[in-house]
Amino acid sequence: MSELRQDPTTYDWIIIAKERAKRPHEFNKKQETKETLPAHSENCPFCPGNEDMTPKAEAVYGTPEKWNIRVIPNKFAALSPTGNTKREERKLFRKSYGYGRHEVIIETPLHNQFIPFLDDEKVEELIKAYRDRYCALKKDPKIKTIIIFKNHGAGAGTSLEHPHTQIVASPIVPPYIRRKYNVTTQHFDNTGRCLYCDIEESELEENARIVANTEHFMVLHPFASHYPFETWIMPKAHKSSFGYISEDEQKDFAKVLKDVLMKLYVSLGNPDYNFIIHTAPVDDEHKPYYLWHMQIIPRLTKAAGFELGSGIYINTALPEETASFMRDFKL
Numbered sequence: 450m451s452e453l454r455q456d457p458t459t460y461d462w463i464i465i466a467k468e469r470a471k472r473p474h475e476f477n478k479k480q481e482t483k484e485t486l487p488a489h490s491e492n493c494p495f496c497p498g499n500e501d502m503t504p505k506a507e508a509v510y511g512t513p514e515k516w517n518i519r520v521i522p523n524k525f526a527a528l529s530p531t532g533n534t535k536r537e538e539r540k541l542f543r544k545s546y547g548y549g550r551h552e553v554i555i556e557t558p559l560h561n562q563f564i565p566f567l568d569d570e571k572v573e574e575l576i577k578a579y580r581d582r583y584c585a586l587k588k589d590p591k592i593k594t595i596i597i598f599k600n601h602g603a604g605a606g607t608s609l610e611h612p613h614t615q616i617v618a619s620p621i622v623p624p625y626i627r628r629k630y631n632v633t634t635q636h637f638d639n640t641g642r643c644l645y646c647d648i649e650e651s652e653l654e655e656n657a658r659i660v661a662n663t664e665h666f667m668v669l670h671p672f673a674s675h676y677p678f679e680t681w682i683m684p685k686a687h688k689s690s691f692g693y694i695s696e697d698e699q700k701d702f703a704k705v706l707k708d709v710l711m712k713l714y715v716s717l718g719n720p721d722y723n724f725i726i727h728t729a730p731v732d733d734e735h736k737p738y739y740l741w742h743m744q745i746i747p748r749l750t751k752a753a754g755f756e757l758g759s760g761i762y763i764n765t766a767l768p769e770e771t772a773s774f775m776r777d778f779k780l
Contacts, residue, residue, distance in 0.1 A: 454673035463673040464763045473774035476749050477718045486561035495555045495611035518578050519555040526551035534591050534620040550618040560611050565711035572703040583692045586618040587731045594619050602721025604748040622730045633738045645740035658772040665701040670768035677766035680745040690734030691726050691741040716778050721748040
């Protein structure tokens with residue numbers, strides 16, 4: 450029989466469709482169906498030699514002539530650093546200027562070098578760039594939320610093949626983020642403990658959905674996974690904000706992220722995916738209620754009418770089985 454499972458971090462209900470479930474190996478997308486990319490593309494604005502095709506860099510790691518990572522404003526930004534945050538209201542209709550920042554972190558000079566194939570030091574440098582830009586953007590007093598995310602593959606929403614991550618800093622806290630934060634606040638008020646730290650403790654006790662467990666991080670497939678092979682990377686040290694990740698944690702996080710993405714690449718045939726770094730709203734990052742973490746969502750299924758109409762996702766993979774598959778998968 451199918452199961453209804455509730456996500457303790459959002460109170461969302463998820464259907465684990467056991468009767469429709471696939472075995473973990475059945476989600477593999479044949480790698481040969483993916484186009485082989487060149488190391489350099491003359492028409493790619495993110496490739497070396499084409500720097501004049503992008504806005505001026507906000508930050509460069511390496512040298513301007515031989516860079517490892519470039520951070521640039523998004524040429525087609527969702528938000529603009531000009532204007533203000535004043536709101537206009539007319540009865541039920543509310544609007545304001547599209548103020549904010551939208552940046553692109555070009556992860557590597559090579560057009561075809563994905564994160565799992567970077568050297569450990571390069572991935573660590575990438576994590577440092579994430580943290581540096583988070584800390585730079587939060588200095589703007591108008592900024593309330595900073596989202597660091599990556600779209601890998603057309604099915605995940607990317608429009609440029611060259612490996613890159615994006616950061617959007619906005620002057621509002623979206624209801625979805627506020628709801629997640631409110632759930633953790635309520636849990637803290639009731640118990641005096643962090644909800645996410647309690648999840649880590651419970652996962653250790655059950656030991657059924659843990660993929661990896663390192664000095665600083667736990668990797669797991671959540672109990673109420675919304676998607677097949679949904680993966681969380683959670684720090685063991687309690688910090689609400691990603692901006693306070695330490696150097697030792699950066700090194701460990703880089704290795705863990707590289708390993709997880711490599712396993713997904715090999716075992717599932719380079720699937721399209723999104724990852725998001727969830728972190729507390731800027732004004733709340735010193736409060737003890739939240740735990741920053743990364744969520745990785747392989748795009749193996751698509752939401753259909755029931756999900757869109759009800760908000761209840763149907764997951765056709767058991768997280769206990771997918772976690773075991775990933776944990777035991779040998780590279």
